[in-house]
Amino acid sequence: MDKEKIEELIMKYNEGQADPSEIKMIESLLEEGTIDLSQLHELKSLEAQVMKIESPIPSAELDNQFYQMLRSMKQESKGFSWKGFFSWPELAPKLAFASITLLIGVLVGYLFLPSPKSTREVAQLSDEISDLKEMVMLSLLEKESASDRLKAVSLTSEMSPSSKVTTALLQTLNHDENINVRLAALDALKPYTSDGKVREELVRSIANQESPLVQVALADLMVALQEKSSVKELQKILKSGRTPKEVRKRIEESIKIMT
Secondary structure, rough: HOOOOOHHHHHHHHOOOOHHHHHHHHHHHHOOOOHHHHHHHHHHHHHHHHOOOOOOOOOOHHHHHHHHHHHHHHHHOOOHHHHHHOOHHHHHHHHHHHHHHHHHHHHHHHOOOOOOHHHHHHHHHHHHHHHHHHHHHHHOEEEEEEEEHHHHHHHHHHHOOOOOHHHHHHHHHHHOOOOHHHHHHHHHHHHHHHHHHHHHHHHHHHHHOOOHHHHHHHHHHHHHOOOHHHHHHHHHHHOOOOOOOHHHHHHHHHHHHHH
């Protein structure tokens, strides 16, 4: 294959337009050493997206506002007097304000808050919608068309977390014949990686992967999560004689970072 066709193939993959046969061609080129993993942008994005999941750092401005509010409260407390608080000129407006607030609260609660019955009905409807989405997702995953299975995976982003969702995604990651669908399932599992059981299943999934692209994507995710228990499984890939040189190098770097 000439250089121009290879560049066109890489461009299609990076734009998400490569079909299964073209992805297999990319894997063959990887094994031959004709192309480099760094040319495939999609694999770089996985770690970047997971690493974005971090706790926000308070800004200096937030600290300044906090201490300014604290000083203000201290100054107000210095001038406080229980005697003055309970004096009639001071107490009367406070009692009036409290009474009005209480009456408004009771009225709003009576007029606008839903009754227990309506609350139960809304909760029941929400559960039924979630069940329907799960049913549609599971049905699409059984379709022959890879595009239908990709739709099923994308549906999980709109669904509430559940064991059915994670089980279906893990099953897809481990057994779907289409590499794009496997990569999409792995991406969809990222929000669930705080669950220890999901992390364990992701580590086990490494042994099920023969695609170099999925192997590297999983290795990158393990590094981002600092999942040291994955090192043993990643080392098994290194021992395989079928592992391309570039993939071997990438996994060796991943293991080095985690150990």
